[in-house]
Amino acid sequence: MFAYLVQRLFLMLVTLFGISVVIFFLLRIVPGNIVDILFAAAGYVDPADKANLEKELGIDQPLVVQYLHWIGGLLRGDFGYSYVSEKPALQEILPRIPITARLAGLALLFSASIGIPLGVISAVKQGTKLDYALRVVSLSGLSLPSFWLGLLILTASVAMFGQMPIFNPNPQTYLEAFATYAVPAAAVGFRSAALTMRITRSSMLEVLRQDYIRTARAKGASDAAVNYQHALKNAILPVITVIGIEAAFLIGGLIVTETVFNIPGVARFLVEAIRWRDYPIVQNLVMFIAVVVVFANFTVDMLYAVFDPRIRFTD
Amino acid sequence: MRSVIALAAMAALSVLTISTTTFADEGKQGGILRIYHRDSPANASIHEGATYSVNIPFMPVFNNLVIYKQDVPQNSMDDIVPELAESWAWASDNKTLTFKLRQGVKWHDGKPFTSADVKCTFDMLMGKSQQKFRQNPRKAWYNEVNDVSTNGDFEVSFNLKRPQPSLLALLASGYTPVYPCHVSPGDMRTHPIGTGPFKFVEFKANESIKLTRNPDYWKKGRPYLDGIEFTIIPNRSTAILAFVAGKFDMTFPTHVSIPLVKDVKSQAPNAVCEVASTNVSTNIIVNSTAPPFDNIDIRRAMALALDRKAFISIMFEGQGDIGGTMLPPPAGVWGMPKEMLETIPGYGPDVNANREEAKKLMQKAGYGPDKHLPVKVSTRNINDYRDPAVILIDQLKSIYIDGELDVVETANWFPKVARKDYMLGLNLTGNAVDDPDQAFYENYSCGSERNYTNYCNKEIEKLFDEQSVETDLNKRKKLVWNIDKKLQEDVARPIIYHSRLGTCWQPYVKGVTIMVNSSYNGYRYEDVWLDK
Numbered sequence: 001m002f003a004y005l006v007q008r009l010f011l012m013l014v015t016l017f018g019i020s021v022v023i024f025f026l027l028r029i030v031p032g033n034i035v036d037i038l039f040a041a042a043g044y045v046d047p048a049d050k051a052n053l054e055k056e057l058g059i060d061q062p063l064v065v066q067y068l069h070w071i072g073g074l075l076r077g078d079f080g081y082s083y084v085s086e087k088p089a090l091q092e093i094l095p096r097i098p099i100t101a102r103l104a105g106l107a108l109l110f111s112a113s114i115g116i117p118l119g120v121i122s123a124v125k126q127g128t129k130l131d132y133a134l135r136v137v138s139l140s141g142l143s144l145p146s147f148w149l150g151l152l153i154l155t156a157s158v159a160m161f162g163q164m165p166i167f168n169p170n171p172q173t174y175l176e177a178f179a180t181y182a183v184p185a186a187a188v189g190f191r192s193a194a195l196t197m198r199i200t201r202s203s204m205l206e207v208l209r210q211d212y213i214r215t216a217r218a219k220g221a222s223d224a225a226v227n228y229q230h231a232l233k234n235a236i237l238p239v240i241t242v243i244g245i246e247a248a249f250l251i252g253g254l255i256v257t258e259t260v261f262n263i264p265g266v267a268r269f270l271v272e273a274i275r276w277r278d279y280p281i282v283q284n285l286v287m288f289i290a291v292v293v294v295f296a297n298f299t300v301d302m303l304y305a306v307f308d309p310r311i312r313f314t315d
Numbered sequence: 316m317r318s319v320i321a322l323a324a325m326a327a328l329s330v331l332t333i334s335t336t337t338f339a340d341e342g343k344q345g346g347i348l349r350i351y352h353r354d355s356p357a358n359a360s361i362h363e364g365a366t367y368s369v370n371i372p373f374m375p376v377f378n379n380l381v382i383y384k385q386d387v388p389q390n391s392m393d394d395i396v397p398e399l400a401e402s403w404a405w406a407s408d409n410k411t412l413t414f415k416l417r418q419g420v421k422w423h424d425g426k427p428f429t430s431a432d433v434k435c436t437f438d439m440l441m442g443k444s445q446q447k448f449r450q451n452p453r454k455a456w457y458n459e460v461n462d463v464s465t466n467g468d469f470e471v472s473f474n475l476k477r478p479q480p481s482l483l484a485l486l487a488s489g490y491t492p493v494y495p496c497h498v499s500p501g502d503m504r505t506h507p508i509g510t511g512p513f514k515f516v517e518f519k520a521n522e523s524i525k526l527t528r529n530p531d532y533w534k535k536g537r538p539y540l541d542g543i544e545f546t547i548i549p550n551r552s553t554a555i556l557a558f559v560a561g562k563f564d565m566t567f568p569t570h571v572s573i574p575l576v577k578d579v580k581s582q583a584p585n586a587v588c589e590v591a592s593t594n595v596s597t598n599i600i601v602n603s604t605a606p607p608f609d610n611i612d613i614r615r616a617m618a619l620a621l622d623r624k625a626f627i628s629i630m631f632e633g634q635g636d637i638g639g640t641m642l643p644p645p646a647g648v649w650g651m652p653k654e655m656l657e658t659i660p661g662y663g664p665d666v667n668a669n670r671e672e673a674k675k676l677m678q679k680a681g682y683g684p685d686k687h688l689p690v691k692v693s694t695r696n697i698n699d700y701r702d703p704a705v706i707l708i709d710q711l712k713s714i715y716i717d718g719e720l721d722v723v724e725t726a727n728w729f730p731k732v733a734r735k736d737y738m739l740g741l742n743l744t745g746n747a748v749d750d751p752d753q754a755f756y757e758n759y760s761c762g763s764e765r766n767y768t769n770y771c772n773k774e775i776e777k778l779f780d781e782q783s784v785e786t787d788l789n790k791r792k793k794l795v796w797n798i799d800k801k802l803q804e805d806v807a808r809p810i811i812y813h814s815r816l817g818t819c820w821q822p823y824v825k826g827v828t829i830m831v832n833s834s835y836n837g838y839r840y841e842d843v844w845l846d847k
Contacts, residue, residue: 032726043365164560
């Protein structure tokens with residue numbers, strides 16, 4: 001297990017290095033840079049002023065030098081300055097991370113707490129009206145884009161109640177915090193919940209057909225014990241994999257949801273930073289996301305071992 | 316019928332003027348004005364920007380030497396009032412403009428305001444100081460200024476190369492605040508210090524901009540508001556829904572399209588919504604340095620093919636203005652009268668006859684029903700650009716031109732235009748000040764950085780100077796009309812239409828004036844108050 005851990009950690013470092021190279025150079029391939037955009041905002045281009053500004057920001061240097069400068073800075077804990085706000089990149093990024101983390105966490109919680117039980121019910125009640133109804137809900141969750149769902153929620157709440165859930169940056173109580181995050185988390189988590197429901201259903205159906213389930217029933221185990229203790233425990237592995245992957249994909253949904261609900265999280269901030277070609281923000285933020293995704297995968301793999309002793313012993 | 320409309324417009328204008336005066340007299344102190352902001356400006360420095368995304372939130376932090384009266388909807392020479400200046404006087408040769416400055420004014424950090432600050436600001440704008448702006452988009456405004464000199468702490472003179480009466484108009488723009496000498500341009504981008512009615516509190520990119528009342532403001536009794544909070548919401552649907560739900564007191568000025576004004580009024584019937592001209596023209600930029608548009612016949616054919624009314628009815632449900640470079644009356648001060656406008660090729664009311672003429676020109680250039688001219692129509696990836704570009708492509712079909720839409724990201728738009736890597740472009744031009752000097756020198760003068768098409772006509776250039784020195788307003792107007800007519804006939808930058816847009820506010824917001832010939836100059840907010 002220890003050797004496996006070391007090997008995984010080494011591979012993670014190699015992956016992160018590869019990602020850093022890809023992020024850096026891909027970002028430079030995108031046409032236009034911050035200087036072009038600043039001059040677009042100023043409505044003119046002056047070649048001399050442009051050259052001065054490129055020099056001031058250090059983007060006139062060869063790309064390899066710029067890359068080494070960035071990585072060197074990262075290793076020293078220097079994340080650079082935002083080209084747009086001229087504030088330290090870390091100061092810009094850090095306060096936004098908890099906002100997105102809370103939103104993502106709540107969305108995943110929503111996804112698991114709705115998707116898994118409904119998936120189990122759908123499988124257990126296979127072929128019934130309830131199963132069909134849940135499958136329709138699941139299909140709609142996969143089909144409705146989160147931005148559309150978000151706007152629908154906003155429009156409905158304004159039209160029906162004359163109110164609009166708007167982001168409260170400083171919730172004083174847990175209730176206020178929940179009220180701030182619940183609706184957007186549900187909007188973004190609906191898709192994941194639907195996916196989780198589908199995977200849970202099909203995985204459960206497969207397990208419910210196994211011999212040991214029949215044996216458990218023959219031994220007189222209750223339906224609840226069979227479904228939740230025997231079947232679900234074995235059906236959960238693919239569900240965990242999907243939730244892990246969803247955690248990584250969630251960022252895409254969060255970008256839209258944060259925009260629609262006007263939540264000042266990192267996801268929307270990343271899109272704005274890309275729009276401005278604010279390299280220090282984009283590079284550091286994408287690296288941060290990469291670290292989260294790589295560690296999420298790692299955690300999922302570790303959870304496999306926790307849930308399935310066979311994996312623990314055969315690594 | 317026309318006279319009835321004119322009478323109604325005048326009545327509406329006078330009601331507005333009377334009501335704003337009444338409001339100003341009855342203003343109530345207190346409250347935070349909550350406005351949503353359409354996007355995150357690049358920084359807080361007005362002098363380095365060219366969008367009202369920066370003027371609207373940061374104009375309240377500053378004062379100018381002079382300013383357009385904030386409660387008069389139409390900017391004109393007659394409505395310029397002193398601000399940091401107490402008075403001004405032209406020398407007898409009209410080449411020196413001297414300002415007596417207000418005494419006892421303090422910057423927000425407590426330092427005293429003096430004539431040195433005025434000199435510093437304009438030296439920087441003219442590129443004559445050690446400190447440099449990172450960007451200086453309006454440097455050309457001061458081409459005729461030799462230098463700015465001080466006489467003691469409270470007198471400053473602009474010494475000109477030749478008379479330029481419009482200098483006063485340029486100084487009255489929201490784009491012309493006075494900056495303090497003791498704060499670097501870099502700090503002004505992140506934490507602006509002014510003398511204005513509101514002090515800067517914070518600017519969180521993509522999140523919010525907060526201003527608070529300046530308790531030491533030199534104008535007694537102003538501002539009424541305790542502060543202003545701008546919440547940045549780039550998604551227009553979300554922002555307008557939030558306004559309808561009462562989360563905001565006011566929309567971002569001129570951000571509500573005409574169809575959306577109807578939506579707002581249906582959902583929030585008490586909201587006050589005003590539709591006004593913005594002095595932003597939608598126009599065509601032509602790369603006349605390369606084929607096929609180096610051929611004047613093809614350029615003229617294109618101008619003849621335009622059905623401007625169709626653009627306005629599709630884009631603005633009929634609420635837009637047809638004009639030349641200068642915003643047409645009644646909103647604009649300098650636009651050509653309708654009768655003169657209609658003598659310009661392509662502006663005549665018979666679109667079919669215009670297009671027949673255009674077809675003949677195209678045939679002369681070698682194109683016809685069997686040989687269409689393929690053209691790329693480049694434009695920015697923004698609705699206000701893309702939508703008219705699509706209509707343009709559709710209209711060009713009628714004269715054997717097959718247009719293909721080439722959507723360009725903002726980051727690449729100006730570099731692309733600057734290197735002349737386009738055939739035809741659909742562009743928007745905002746005039747910061749409704750004055751011919753600003754519009755002509757900035758957009759059509761040889762070598763100007765914002766003359767995107769590099770249009771250069773030495774004859775017209777002489778006429779620019781001739782109108783610029785003219786002190787008789789009526790004579791100047793006639794000169795301006797002739798220049799504008801020539802610019803349209805030359806297909807320098809064909810103007811398609813001038814847009815109108817809406818602004819909405821809750822009924823308890825008082826003292827708001829939407830300017831009809833500027834989107835840049837009416838945001839001091841010192842007369843705005845909340846009746847709640």
